[in-house]
Amino acid sequence: MNKREKLAELRHFVARYHLPDMRPPVPLGHDAADAILGGGLRPGLHEVFAGDWAAGGFAAGLAIRAAGTRPLFWVRPDYEALEYGALSAQGLLELGGHPAGLVLLRAPNAAGALSAGADILSCPHVGTLVLEIGGMPRSLDLVAGRRLALAAGEAGIAVILLRAGAQAGPSAAQTRWQVSTAPSRADDDDWGSPRWHASLIRHRQGATSDFFMQWDCDHGLFRDAEAAKYAPHPGAVVSAPAHGQTQARIAV
Amino acid sequence: MVEWLRIVPADEKADAALMMRIAQWCDRFTPLVALDAPHGLLLDISGVGHLFGGEAAMLTEVLQKISTQGLTVRGAIAGTSLAARALARHAPRSIVPVGGDAAAVAPLTIAVFEDEKIARALLRAGLKTVGQVAGRERSELSERLGRDFVTRLDVLLGAEEKPLSPLRPLPDLMAEQRFAEPVVARGVIDMTLQGLAQSLRGILEREGRGARLLEALFFRADGDVRHIPVRTGAPLRDPAVMLRLLNEKLDALADPLDPGFGFDLIRLEATLAEETKPVTTSFDADENARWQVEFLIDRLAARFGEHRVQRFVAQDTHIPEAQSVAVPAQAREFLGHWRNKRNAAANDPPRRPLRLFETPEAITASLSTPPDGPPKFFRWRQCRHDVAHAEGPERIAMQWWRGSVGESRSDLKDSKPARDYFRVETTEGQRFWLYRDGPDIPGGARWYLHGIFA
Structure with a gap:
């Protein structure tokens, strides 16, 4: 092998070395959901909508699954902390996440958060990115959503776009979830684990469905709340607690 | 009576502030600038004279540049700070050749000691010039006027003196570019920064160090100086990375870089530097990944501000809002205090909110x-x-x-x-x-x- 060939081979090696390894889907733990998703959460854009505070925990769950041991970037404009509270590292630990890998970026506004998101996706070693953009800022339009979806796909990173109190419009996301909190069973002594009615209302690569999920803090994954012998609270499905959840359902 | 004469009380604070600004401006001549309060400046120009075409040319340039800003200025160059100070006040524009301090200050009157009591004592002894005082026995002078006076006299005459205490710590890791004609164009400024980053890399490599705090200084022709600091999470040497961080910062400035009539000097310095391992690019996958994430954090911090990019550190307290503290993500030295697992029995719900x-x-x-x-x-x-x-x-x-x-x-x-x-x-x-x-x-x-x- 002459020098030039050797050099070309090394170049090829280096180029391949720097490519993001195509990440396989990350199973959520909830069997039915994993089956429909084709194995779990894939790289790309995933939207989480909720009328109330349920979305934060659900998005944190998805992020813990997707990040694994890699760094978790959480980006939010300043105003979100006033509305929904500041992100607590202690709380993340309680959910079975890794606070040591958490990097929080407080952007001055939604446009700043979006451009930071693009920057973060340029690094292939990021575990996952949560973009928390509540309300309906003008900067998050269809074009911005497409751009984000494209960047997420190219980077091979699962991006979770958390939209509390927002109306769902058209977008280029892989999946879209509508989430509401579910009460614990009335006679449960260990009440208080996060539980949600999570509807997969949009799915690019397959069917949609409704799931009843419970978060397992010990193992850091989703479980089937029914299989855990927890009956859904009768009032929960019809209740539409706060701002605009019902409208969101109609809009989709 | 002079009707147009306005009487304004002296404003010492404003004077001091002005002196400080002039001192900062003088940074363009030498990084070693010290204030000689209340209205003097001392510049250590050892080894920089040739950059300005010799000491005489340098003195002319300094005096001219300051006086064109509407200030009255006198200056002199000598071997020690006291000699230069005395000459600037009593024989302006003198330039003392090496070793000529004693001869240069000899004809000055004893007013240079700026002390009424000493002047009176010397006069009583019949001594009117510095030269006459210098001719006396040191022990005699010391007995009458104190030890301090003798030390000062020796420094005035050119003896070794203690180094200046400069306004800013001296950056030994720096590269700078001077312009004969002030530059305004962003293109030229970018190219200059590129060149400076290259030179700084060479200096850092020789020293086996990397920058943790980079500072770009832009000296405007009209006297303004703009500092652009950029912090990094890991010791940095790569010019491309330096430029990228600097550009992020420059693009994100709320108050953009204004060249005014142009910059006549641009400097890039590593104000804080750390030892690095000799190899910065590694083929170890984990190391490489960590480095890339750190670079990402540096970029975000340069763009959004260090305080906006945070990591969390566990604290040993039971006060809920203090249990974890958000620290700038670049401060790597704080990491690694988290437990891996939450402290709870199986099936326990979270005890603390998200x-x-x-x-x-x-x-x-x-x-x-x-x-x-x-x-x-x-x-x-x-x-x-x-x-x-x-x-x-x-x-x-x-x-x-x-x-x-x-x-x-x-x-x-x-x-x-x-x-x-x-x-x-x-x-x-x-x-x-x-x-x-x-x-x-x-x-x-x-x-x-x-x-x-x-």
Whole structure:
């Protein structure tokens, strides 16, 4: 092998070395959901909508699954902390996440958060990115959503776009979830684990469905709340607690 | 009477501020600038004269540039600071050749000592010039006028002196570019920075160090100096990375870089540097990944500000809002104090919420049954929440001993009473963290909502 060939081979090696390894889907733990998703959460854009505070925990769950041991970037404009509270590292630990890998970026506004998101996706070693953009800022339009979806796909990173109190419009996301909190069973002594009615209302690569999920803090994954012998609270499905959840359902 | 004469009281503060600005401006001539209060400046120009075409040319340039700004200035160059100072005041524009200090100051009058008492004592002894004083025995002078005077006299005459105490710590890791014609174009500035980054890399490599704090200094022709600091998470040497961080910072400036009539000097310095391992690019996959994530954090910090990019450090306290502290993500030295696993039995729900309000929000709660139990319902942000499950109280005592000095004990007790926390779930399934500020508040307990569980 002459020098030039050797050099070309090394170049090829280096180029391949720097490519993001195509990440396989990350199973959520909830069997039915994993089956429909084709194995779990894939790289790309995933939207989480909720009328109330349920979305934060659900998005944190998805992020813990997707990040694994890699760094978790959480980006939010300043105003979100006033509305929904500041992100607590202690709380993340309680959910079975890794606070040591958490990097929080407080952007001055939604446009700043979006451009930071693009920057973060340029690094292939990021575990996952949560973009928390509540309300309906003008900067998050269809074009911005497409751009984000494209960047997420190219980077091979699962991006979770958390939209509390927002109306769902058209977008280029892989999946879209509508989430509401579910009460614990009335006679449960260990009440208080996060539980949600999570509807997969949009799915690019397959069917949609409704799931009843419970978060397992010990193992850091989703479980089937029914299989855990927890009956859904009768009032929960019809209740539409706060701002605009019902409208969101109609809009989709 | 002179009618147009205006009398203004002396403003010493403003004078001092002006002197400080002139001193900073003089940074363009040498990094070693010291204030000689109240109205003098000392520039250590050892080894920089040739950059300006010799000492004479340099002196002319300094004096001219300052006087074109509307200031009256006198200056001199000598071997020691005291000699230069005396000559600037009493024989301006003198330039003393090496070793010629004693001869140069000899003809000056004893007024250069700037001390009435000493001047009187010397006059009484019949000494009128520095030369005459210098001719006397040191022991004699020391006896009459004190040791300090002798030391000062020797420095004035050219003896070794202690180094200047400069305004800024001396950056030994720096590269700079001077312009004969002030530059305005961004293209030229970018190219200059590129060149400076290259030179700085060479210097850093020789020293085996990398920059943790980079500073770009832009000296404007009209005297303004702009500092652009960029912090990095890891010792940095790569010019491309330096440029990228600098550009992020320059693009994000709220108050953009204004060249005015142009910059006549641009400097890039590593104000803080750390030892690096000799190899910065590694083929170890983990190392490479970590480095790339750190570079990403540096870029975000340059763009959004260091305080906006945060990591969390676990703290050894039981006060909920203080259990983890957000630190700038670039401060790597704080990392690695988290437990890997939460401290709980199997199937336990989270005991601490994912969301914490920085300022707990006041709520109105129904009377609790039993008296120190949870409320049956409460109102928060105009919505009624009925409590289905509750766990508590968990008493968390505030750190009353952390109060500021001077407050009386009773004040402290009022300002930071113990809190009784309750974990509650509403009938709609929302899980909140509430607290009541202590059981012994007169006029009923106040309730707050502190956090939201997932």
